[in-house]
Amino acid sequence: xxxxxxxxxxxxxxxxxxxxxxxxxxxxxxxxxxxxxxxxxxxxxxxxxxxxxxxxxxxxxxxxxxxxxxxxxxxxxxxxxxxxxxxxxxxxxxxxxxxxxxxxxxxxxxxxxxxxxxxxxxxxxxxxxxxxxxxxxxxxxxxxxxxxxxxxxxxxxxxxxxxxxxxxxxxxxxxxxxxxxxxxxxxxxxxxxxxxxxxxxxxxxxxxxxxxxxxxxxxxxxxxxxxxxxxxxxxxxxxxxxxxx
Numbered sequence: 193x194x195x196x197x198x199x200x201x202x203x204x205x206x207x208x209x210x211x212x213x214x215x216x217x218x219x220x221x222x223x224x225x226x227x228x229x230x231x232x233x234x235x236x237x238x239x240x241x242x243x244x245x246x247x248x249x250x251x252x253x254x255x256x257x258x259x260x261x262x263x264x265x266x267x268x269x270x271x272x273x274x275x276x277x278x279x280x281x282x283x284x285x286x287x288x289x290x291x292x293x294x295x296x297x298x299x300x301x302x303x304x305x306x307x308x309x310x311x312x313x314x315x316x317x318x319x320x321x322x323x324x325x326x327x328x329x330x331x332x333x334x335x336x337x338x339x340x341x342x343x344x345x346x347x348x349x350x351x352x353x354x355x356x357x358x359x360x361x362x363x364x365x366x367x368x369x370x371x372x373x374x375x376x377x378x379x380x381x382x383x384x385x386x387x388x389x390x391x392x393x394x395x396x397x398x399x400x401x402x403x404x405x406x407x408x409x410x411x412x413x414x415x416x417x418x419x420x421x422x423x424x425x426x427x428x429x430x431x432x433x434x435x436x437x
Contacts, residue, residue: 221388223280226309226318226421232388242390248425249383250311253398256434262380262397264294266337268301268325268368275364277357280420282306282413284353290368292327292335294395299327299335304371308414310340311386311421312398314379318421319402320410323371324386334385335395339372344404347371354412373401377435386422400435 221232221239232242242248271287283305290301303326310322319340327335341347349370356364376399384392405413 223419226419227423229423239388239390241392242388245384245390245392246428247382247384247392247430248390249386249394249396250422250424251383251427252313252424253379253432254313254316256379256432258431259434259436261436262378262433264292264397266292266372268372270367273364273366275353275356275362280417282353282357282416284366286368292337294335299329302326302328306413306417307420308417309421312338313424314340314398321405321413325372337372338396338398339403341403341405341410343407343410346406346409347403350405350409354409357416373399373403376401377437379432379434381430381432
């Protein structure tokens with residue numbers, strides 16, 4: 193059975209795109225400054241959800257009052273990954289066998305991509321880098337784990353990705369587990385893709401634990417991605433579960 197179109201687009205481009213963008217390999221939307229509304233529906237009517245949706249991502253998680261434990265587990269490890277680098281894109285496609293378990297179900301890991309700066313606001317600020325672990329079932333149910341990075345000790349997996357990108361390598365031997373905290377406490381809410389067509393119904397987990405990357409690694413990723421964060425979206429009364437600590 194073929195994968196739903198939104199998953200196929202995620203696997204191919206790192207985000208869901210319009211038919212014209214799929215044909216040309218270029219996207220027909222652009223980021224702004226990360227604060228001003230992007231108005232993506234003006235670029236393509238297929239992106240109407242981006243401006244009219246009520247469960248959009250990213251959001252400010254800093255002032256969430258409801259606390260509890262979101263029970264889930266991750267299963268990431270070493271794999272040969274396909275690296276795709278392009279304008280505003282650094283993406284690694286996962287090998288089969290990795291994923292996230294939640295509610296007794298396995299959500300296979302499809303790919304990991306990066307944003308500079310991070311898109312969700314936690315601890316009162318936007319961190320300089322984030323990785324989004326995108327999981328999807330064959331029937332199209334999406335779950336994303338967001339992991340933020342701050343300046344500190346170098347991250348070995350991130351360095352492997354940057355070295356491969358510099359050398360023009362398509363495949364890279366990578367330990368995905370080095371890009372995410374082990375068994376992190378997380379924020380959880382229902383949201384959307386943060387890129388067009390901004391499809392809603394995405395189950396978001398955002399790790400409370402902040403990883404580190406060297407200042408040089410963050411600068412190198414920023415040089416490749418530029419400003420690649422969507423503006424913060426209204427909460428619209430959604431329930432957001434924050435870590436109990």
